[in-house]
Amino acid sequence: MNEEESLEKLKNAILRGDSNKAIQFVNESIKTGIEVKEILNRAILKGAEEAGNLYESDEYFLPDLLMTGDAINAATETLKNSLNGKSEIQSKGTILIGTVEGDIHDIGKSLVVSLLQGQGFDVVDLGSDVPPEEFLRKAKEINPILIGLSGLMTMSISKMVETVNLLKSENIQSRIIIGGGILSKQSCEMVGADDFAKDGWEGVKKINKLLRI
Numbered sequence: 001m002n003e004e005e006s007l008e009k010l011k012n013a014i015l016r017g018d019s020n021k022a023i024q025f026v027n028e029s030i031k032t033g034i035e036v037k038e039i040l041n042r043a044i045l046k047g048a049e050e051a052g053n054l055y056e057s058d059e060y061f062l063p064d065l066l067m068t069g070d071a072i073n074a075a076t077e078t079l080k081n082s083l084n085g086k087s088e089i090q091s092k093g094t095i096l097i098g099t100v101e102g103d104i105h106d107i108g109k110s111l112v113v114s115l116l117q118g119q120g121f122d123v124v125d126l127g128s129d130v131p132p133e134e135f136l137r138k139a140k141e142i143n144p145i146l147i148g149l150s151g152l153m154t155m156s157i158s159k160m161v162e163t164v165n166l167l168k169s170e171n172i173q174s175r176i177i178i179g180g181g182i183l184s185k186q187s188c189e190m191v192g193a194d195d196f197a198k199d200g201w202e203g204v205k206k207i208n209k210l211l212r213i
């Protein structure tokens with residue numbers, strides 16, 4: 001089977017919400033030597049985007065999306081474990097990430113976590129629906145080089161403002177990036193973050209730039 005076919009099989013398993021097959025196809029893709037970046041970009045990320053579009057066009061319903069979400073998380077977890085084996089890669093530093101309070105969307109954020117790990121960062125993922133105080137508590141504990149806030153809903157922007165205000169008022173020096181499809185240059189300025197990203201690869205590039213890596 002060629003690379004294209006392997007990745008297509010993985011993408012379809014994700015779209016069907018079949019976690020077991022997704023894990024199996026990730027492992028097969030790794031074994032045949034397909035790069036982690038390709039697996040993420042051309043199969044997992046593509047599956048996530050297609051599922052989102054099918055939901056928007058009323059071809060997918062809530063249970064389909066939840067199953068796709070589970071398959072994505074299973075696939076990215078399997079990829080992460082395969083990266084952990086390569087401990088000789090020197091860490092570029094620790095990034096703290098989470099979806100802001102009131103927002104449970106975590107598929108995109110989990111993909112960004114995998115992308116960052118693939119780039120050699122250590123990532124502490126607080127999950128979704130994370131209160132500002134939790135970001136602060138963890139930032140004090142681990143002193144991350146960068147904090148990433150994810151949010152997909154318009155109302156998440158005000159929670160980002162609240163979170164960034166709290167972090168700054170407590171003198172947290174980490175760079176801050178916000179991510180999600182609803183964001184713009186204006187909302188980034190309003191939040192007071194160092195930068196924003198509407199997609200994962202753009203986010204990774206901007207993070208490297210912010211950290212001058």
Ligand code: B12
Binds near residue numbers: 147
């Ligand atoms: C999947 C989904 C859900 C799933 C979430 C499952 C999960 N575990 O995440 C479920 C069904 C649970 C859900 C629930 C709801 N949803 Co919803 N959901 C979506 C949907 C269809 C796709 C989102 C997604 O996963 N996309 C795929 C990923 C790969 O893309 P992404 O999330 O954008 O992530 C990328 C970038 O944003 C970026 N990124 C993301 N985070 C970060 C962080 C950093 C640091 C960086 C650098 C980059 C970055 O990189 C990612 C990878 O490229 C979107 C519509 C859409 N097409 O976006 C609506 C959408 C986000 N949902 C919406 C709404 C309103 C809701 C609900 C309120 C619905 C309801 N009435 O119950 C609830 C919210 C509950 C809550 N309190 O959070 C609205 C938000 C509208 C708005 N502007 O406020 C949308 C836009 C749909 C719509 N058009 O109305 N949803």
